[in-house]
Amino acid sequence: MKEIINATNAPAALGPYSHAVAMEGIVFTSGQLGVDPSTGKLAEGVAAQAEQALTNLENVLEAAGSCMACVVKTTVFVQDLADFGTVNAIYGKRFGQDFPARSCVQVAALPAGGLVEIEAIALRCKK
Secondary structure, X not given: OXXXXXXXXXXXXXXXXXXXXXXXXXXXXXXXXXXXXXXXEEOOXXXXXXXXXXXXXXXXXXXXXXXXXXXXXXXXXXXXHHHHHHHHHHHXXXXXXXXXXEEEEXXXXXXXXXXXXEEEEEEOOOO
């Protein structure tokens, strides 16, 4: 049976979706934007949005009984592929050396005018 996960320390969903869904030991997160949950506003610039998106992702994973070390796959969406290097450097620092598999794609637009959005699939490694 699937379990709906909503983290109290991540921004509220912008639509009819959950922060994550867990099922049979696997956590599937929704995409996380660089929105500061305390203000509901996007961070300024792609670097700050990437940092905040990863913090939000980490908080969602924690609420689901997982963590960044248990992530097996991510998808990174950027509004401008020219920002790939900036996002990549921040992403690399947050995941350490055991990187998950990843796709990175440029999109025409992201919700709320975001510059980066990150989603993940992880194993449930805590609880």
